Amino acid sequence: MSRIGVITFPGSLDDRDAARAVRLAGAEPVRLWHASDSLAGVDAVVLPGGFSYGDYLRAGALSSFAPIMTSLVDAANAGLPVLGICNGFQILCETHLLAGAMIKNTQLTFVCTDQVLRVENTCTAWTHQYSEGEQITVPLKNQDGQFIADESTLDELEGEGRVVFRYVGNPNGSRRDIAGITNARGNVVGLMPHPEHAVEPGFGPSTDGLRFFSSALTATLAGA
Template sequence: MPTRIGVVTFPGSLDDRDAARAARVAGAEAVALWHADPDLHGVDAVILPGGFSYGDYLRCGAIARFAPVMDSIVAAARDGLPVLGICNGFQVLCEAHLLPGALIRNSRRKFVCRDQRLRVENATTAWTNAYRAGDEIVIPLKNGEGGYVADERTLDELEAEGRVVVRYLGDDPNGSYRGIAGITNAAGNVVGLMPHPEHAVEALTGPGTDGLGFFTSLIGVPA
């Protein structure tokens, strides 16, 4: 039986279908999860996709954090369920306190949409083990509130514990502290990142297939 990856749809999600497609391209079964349904339907992992959940009212991800499905996801994540938050999903993970820090408006106050160079810093998480530490990849980035911030103590802990997963290379696109593009929890099962690996899984579209490893990692296939 293939690995079953649940993809949550919130009101305002944009990239849920892209994430589901990426899961299928990687060889997994994509299972649709609805924000108002707390049942995770026995999935082996969950993706919180990009978009503008609940219209980004209050703060990005602030309302989605209280969706019924999130109660189940938070509990399951704390028991080891792999969870990947992409862009808005990263914001939701921070709001749900599954990851530390916050995502704020880009330092240049402009929406950024470009192919972004990244360096893989941690290749031991549930979502990055198909890569090698130091790998340089290119995947799309598109956000207006993508600046990762945290206090110095938290940043130092993330660095010391190897919990920075990916880092921006070249010009920092959104003012993220220390060039952080993605982080993980201490257990390595929860990962949040601002760029969009689901848009780089097929050679026909996007900048290539560098994002595929985030999905094949979960099913034990090398990038």
């Protein structure tokens, strides 16, 4: 059985939901700890949402210096599938595994809504079970969710097909409606909305999020 790690940082909120989503997708969740440098030999890693270190300094900044991140950056550069959700996306940007950064939502308020996304890239380890152009609905909940990067970086992301999700109805001022991106290799994906909260009938707006985790499952099997 594939083992998918979920890292808990001080202030992570959604690590248990992420682990639950991994289990519902048919993989074994493995809880990982920020202060350890061990990835426990997992086949993929999820960085969950939350407010690690209370968003002090910058969202995700202090967690990006955690001991486990040194191991994770090396593993990601070697091809390990890594998914960053919300605060996890912010951490991946702070480590420069992903481009850009998140600043406060343009309206300065916390946004909590069921958000429609358009899937733009189905070649990543986390999205290959979606169809290109498919619209999915998952929760969005954050204060620092506005994705920004300079124009040349945005052009590069677009030109290389590295925009993975776009908002249908921009909720926070993100540049070019970008909700999620990937790295050049396609193994590292980050997005602000929360697929792990939409994996089970009766909980959340849909079960559209489950295929993130089942995509990773088949990606790790294919890679094994």
